[in-house]
Amino acid sequence: MYIMKRTKIIDLLRGELVGQQVLVKGWVRTRRGNKAVSFVALNDGSIIHNLQIVLDLAKFSPEELTLITTGASLSVVGTLVASQGQGQTVELQAERVEVLGAADPTTYPLQKKGHSLEFLREIAHLRPRTNTFGAIYRMRHHMAMAIHSFFHERGFFYVHTPLITASDAEGAGQMFQVTTLDLENLPRTEEGAVDYKEDFFARPTSLTVSGQLEGEMAAMALGAIYTFGPTFRAENSNTPRHLAEFWMIEPEVAFLEIEENMDLAEDFIKYCVQWALDHCMEDLTFLSEHYDKELIERLRFVLAQPFKRMTYTEGIEILEAAVAAGHKFEFPIYWGADMASEHERYLVEEHFQRPVIVTDYPKEIKSFYMKLNEDGKTVRGMDVLFPKIGEIIGGSEREADYDKLLQRAQEVGVPEKDIWWYLDSRRYGTAPHSGFGLGFERLLLFVTGMANIRDVIPFPRTPRSAEF
Ligand code: ATP
Ligand code: MN
Numbered sequence: 001m002y003i004m005k006r007t008k009i010i011d012l013l014r015g016e017l018v019g020q021q022v023l024v025k026g027w028v029r030t031r032r033g034n035k036a037v038s039f040v041a042l043n044d045g046s047i048i049h050n051l052q053i054v055l056d057l058a059k060f061s062p063e064e065l066t067l068i069t070t071g072a073s074l075s076v077v078g079t080l081v082a083s084q085g086q087g088q089t090v091e092l093q094a095e096r097v098e099v100l101g102a103a104d105p106t107t108y109p110l111q112k113k114g115h116s117l118e119f120l121r122e123i124a125h126l127r128p129r130t131n132t133f134g135a136i137y138r139m140r141h142h143m144a145m146a147i148h149s150f151f152h153e154r155g156f157f158y159v160h161t162p163l164i165t166a167s168d169a170e171g172a173g174q175m176f177q178v179t180t181l182d183l184e185n186l187p188r189t190e191e192g193a194v195d196y197k198e199d200f201f202a203r204p205t206s207l208t209v210s211g212q213l214e215g216e217m218a219a220m221a222l223g224a225i226y227t228f229g230p231t232f233r234a235e236n237s238n239t240p241r242h243l244a245e246f247w248m249i250e251p252e253v254a255f256l257e258i259e260e261n262m263d264l265a266e267d268f269i270k271y272c273v274q275w276a277l278d279h280c281m282e283d284l285t286f287l288s289e290h291y292d293k294e295l296i297e298r299l300r301f302v303l304a305q306p307f308k309r310m311t312y313t314e315g316i317e318i319l320e321a322a323v324a325a326g327h328k329f330e331f332p333i334y335w336g337a338d339m340a341s342e343h344e345r346y347l348v349e350e351h352f353q354r355p356v357i358v359t360d361y362p363k364e365i366k367s368f369y370m371k372l373n374e375d376g377k378t379v380r381g382m383d384v385l386f387p388k389i390g391e392i393i394g395g396s397e398r399e400a401d402y403d404k405l406l407q408r409a410q411e412v413g414v415p416e417k418d419i420w421w422y423l424d425s426r427r428y429g430t431a432p433h434s435g436f437g438l439g440f441e442r443l444l445l446f447v448t449g450m451a452n453i454r455d456v457i458p459f460p461r462t463p464r465s466a467e468f
Contacts, residue, residue: 001302010046052091071103135283146275156224161211166417175206207232219252226251240452245461252435258380259398261434276447292449305354312361341390368408370396378408402426
């Protein structure tokens, strides 16, 4: 028997197969028509557009036809023809239809168009079948490809850093503990404390908040590396920009100082944005029409502008001047304060009207591993701030001097016994080096124009929410 090969809808819509018999499989988005003929919009995920299937009702059994409802999956053999109707260039005149899986119309939740994003979050297992989430899933894929491509082209090596870590050097108090101890019946030491000697790793462990420290070890051998993996933060911040589980890209480069680190960050984001424009135009057009009219214009604008570079101190001066001129912020702003998202967005959206890279932050609000400036007060950190998002990248030139690094670790209370191996990289063949972390979902917020980070990851993890 001759078995026909399935053709994807993305290939059928190119129109080159008009006149041929083809096999197509997908899910019914809508069905409309009259007593004689039905028009089924079929989608197979390969592209946002549907293929119109024309069913001459006289040719099919009524039992089969009743199963062709929204959500059902079909296998259809037919002839591809130029379409007479409006809205599509080709359509499929069905000859054989098989319902692979029916979708009971009395319970299938995606009946009508225009469900709210809030409702769709409650059915995260089915929302990939909407145009919106199909577009977002495809764009996630394309952005991941862009990232690997960018670094690969530049000779960076992809390094896999561990997800389970014994150091809480980065985020004391905001980590998810990993344990196999029986929480109902904890082993105790003689002093009454939890006896971690009994735990799986014979010590307390957590899910990582960053692959940077291990990434640095690789950079000090391979020269230029990047990580791209999940990270976990138990911070209880229920904002549209924070997830408890998110993906981070962390390049780390030996012999790179802060200026070049900024160049790298700017080139990197621009490359990703350009990639979206080059590879995702159909999805971008849909998202722009439905969620964010200025999306494509904003992407082009970011590409055209050099990012504004300034110090934290200059930023604070601008923000203080704004307050003096009557601008109201929710949180107080003064030299020494951590900028909140509202401050970052003011600099980007109102003051400079383009992306901003802020450097030289007070050491007190940044991590111990950032290189101390000559002033003894500020460190060579850099945050890249973006419209609608605020911080999209956080990075720094790292402290390469053993004594200074150890001193900063002690000042902020990171125990030497936890980072002895990290300190070793400054004892043996230390060199200037820099890196940064890009939140993958923050990048996706920017390129998709979505407003809530829960809508750019397939199955979001946020406080009190891990259903799917
Ligand atoms: P924020 O101030 O926005 O909470 P952060 O300063 O804690 O971020 P970093 O530790 O610098 O973040 O992490 C590097 C990047 O990871 C950030 O620039 C951001 O893009 C992303 N990121 C950080 N926390 C989260 C989170 N909870 N959910 C999603 N992305 C995050
Ligand atoms: Mn940061």
